[in-house]
Amino acid sequence: MDNYHVTKSGNKWTLKKEGGTRAIITADTKTEILDQMRSYMSDKIGSVKIHTEKGIIQEERTYQRKNDPSKSKG
Secondary structure, eight states, X not given: OEEEEEEEETTEEXXXXXXXXXXXXXXXXXXXXXXXXXXXXXXXXXXXXXXXXXXXXXXXXXXXXXXXXXXXXX
8 A cells, every 4th residue: 555645845735655756746725735635546545644734644544445454433
């Protein structure tokens, strides 16, 4: 499973594959990047860690949901 990160870089939000140097997607706002990220991940299997502006992991999402290893009801 691939790992991705949504982070703020300068004045833009970016989606990058873990270990990658180039952004897959960039957007002006966090809302925009999350919308674009959902579309991008719709046909992929991976884990996306969504960070706050300060770089702290706020949330982690697994795509496709059926591939979530925790199988929790949350």
